[in-house]
Amino acid sequence: MKSKTSPLSKLYMALIFLFLYAPIAVIIVFSFNASTSTYIFTEFSTKWYVEFFNDSYAMRALRNTFVLAIVNCVISTVFGTVSSVGIFKMKNKWMKSAVMSVTNIPMMNPEIVTGISMMLLFVFVGTLLKMNDVLGFTTLLIAHVTFSLPYVILSVIPKLNQLDPHIYEAAVDLGCKPHRAFRKVILPEISSGIITGAIMSFTLSLDDFIISYFTSGPSFQTLPIYIFSMTKKRVKPDMFALSAIIFVTILVLLILVNVAESRAEKKELSRRGDAK
DSSP states (O other): OOOOOOHHHHHHHHHHHHHHHHHHHHHHHHTTBSSSOSSOOOOBOOHHHHHHHHOHHHHHHHHHHHHHHHHHHHHHHHHHHHHHHHHHTOOOHHHHHHHHHHHHHHHHSOHHHHHHHHHHHHHHHHHHTTOSOOOSHHHHHHHHHHHHHHHHHHHHHHHHHTSOHHHHHHHHHTTOOHHHHIIIIIHHHHHHHHHHHHHHHHHHHHHOOHHHHHHOOTTOOOHHHHHHHHTTSOOOHHHHHHHHHHHHHHHHHHHHHHHHHHHHHHHHHHHHHHHO
């Protein structure tokens, strides 16, 4: 029998969603407000989007953010996938458990602790190498890869655990070279986990503030840091336009993740049905 949801439960869920998404809806609506008022909507206009895209400082920060997120996504995905395969093939259960525990530390550690510790490490290394401006794009990239790697690994490892261990062996026995067997057999099976990890690393890098704040220098400013500097003044509706753009970007990425996972599940169910 199907359990019926009570009206009180529906009301409770509706209030939760209203509490979560009402502020975002207000930001999106007032990003199209013609006036500078943040509480009275006068008429529909896209002037704040035009003003934002004409702001050279904002566009530079936006470009820096996307460049950093894309490079971080590529590096984290490659290293995370390779690391996942290495962890998966470990025979010693104690060593495997220890490596996974160490991998989870960047996720469990408070971001402010991670940011400060990495800043001190970079400054220390820069002092040893006699470098004046050590903080910049490179330090930001290292920091972002550090906290993105665990998410990629935790997205790929479950897909590896679902694999039939005899598929790779069969491909090798049939004359396929190991690297070709991995590329043609293993990668397609874990592709949904790789895509999920890649999108996770991209979105995490896109909106990170705390770690970026401590590991960035004056030569390279990301969008969250730029927004934080703007909040010290009166917030203008062009920041609403920026927030709406970021929200839509992340929403599209989440939809892509769900579509990729849905297709992977359908493919897996279809393959199991054909095997039967």
